[in-house]
Structure formats: C-alpha cells, structure tokens
C-alpha cells in the first residue's frame with residue numbers, strides 16, 4: 001500500500017516494531033494515550049528539549065523559527081520541540097516528537113546531522129498562522145512524509161484505533177482526546193483506516 005510515495009505498510013511495521021519493543025514498565029501496550037515522551041526517553045535514550053528558537057540549532061541558521069515545529073539532532077541524540085507550539089497544542093507537540101523519532105528509527109543511517117519538521121502551513125488548529133507562515137514549497141520530501149506516517153502509526157496504533165472505534169464509533173473529538181492527537185491528525189488516521197484490511 002502506497003500513499004504519496006510512502007510505503008505505508010513498511011512504515012506501519014516500523015512503528016509496530018517500536019511499540020512491541022517497549023518494556024512493560026514504560027507502557028502496557030494498551031493504555032491511552034501512547035506515552036510518546038517516555039518511549040523516546042526511556043527506550044531510545046533521546047533527550048526532549050522545549051526550545052523557544054529552533055533556528056539556533058546547528059544547520060538551521062537562517063530558517064525563520066516560526067517555520068519549525070521540531071528537530072532531531074542525530075549527533076547529540078536530542079529532539080528539540082517548538083516551545084510555543086508545545087504550550088498551545090499538546091497534540092501537535094506529541095506528533096512532532098513522534099515525527100522526530102521516526103527520523104531516528106528510519107533515517108539516521110543516512111548520516112544527516114539534523115532533521116527538521118516544518119510547520120504545516122494548512123492547519124485546522126492554527127488558522128492565525130496561515131497569514132505569517134512561509135509556504136514550505138508544495139510537496140514535502142519523502143523522509144518528511146514517512147516521518148509523519150510513523151508518528152501517526154505510533155500515536156494511533158492500528159489495533160487500538162480499531163478497538164476504540166468499535167467502542168466509540170468514529171467520533172473525532174472522543175478519539176482525539178483518547179489518543180492525545182490533534183483533530184487534523186485524527187481525521188487523517190480515520191481516513192487512512194478505510195483502506196486497512198478488515199481484522
């Protein structure tokens with residue numbers, strides 16, 4: 001199954017492998033929301049920092065800070081998260097951390113020093129940002145799309161989505177609260193769910 005060039009089966013499998021490797025003292029495999037922070041810190045040993053100005057990161061000089069949601073610094077094993085976004089949107093903060101973990105799991109072998117997560121220009125949660133945001137230039141590079149798919153699969157695991165939807169139907173607000181996601185991310189996930197094989 002391919003979406004926008006992303007091999008979703010492979011990315012889903014990567015996220016599933018990560019979740020299955022989480023020891024029981026970090027997560028029991030069922031409780032929601034999935035503890036993305038603990039997984040990143042306790043399983044992968046990455047440090048999460050809330051940073052006001054992400055453009056201070058090496059390799060990001062010159063990028064307007066309001067255009068960055070997060071970064072993975074591969075050499076120091078740090079994930080930097082846009083502090084302003086994190087204060088305002090918990091779901092987006094979690095998604096950004098999941099996105100950067102996706103780079104760590106899938107892409108760090110490419111030896112890129114830093115991966116950035118650009119602010120998404122079209123958002124249902126931050127319409128006021130539309131005016132000031134620079135377009136990230138149409139199509140995002142494949143690693144960015146893969147990291148987004150990984151974050152979704154990590155935060156909203158398939159088997160738990162199926163279980164919760166069985167219980168609550170497809171109510172977006174209930175589901176986003178349970179999974180700790182943004183409304184937009186949950187809508188994408190519900191849409192993707194239509195193509196999943198029936199259990």
Ligand SMILES: [Zn+2]
Pocket residue numbers: 099103115116117118143144147
């Ligand atoms: Zn990225």
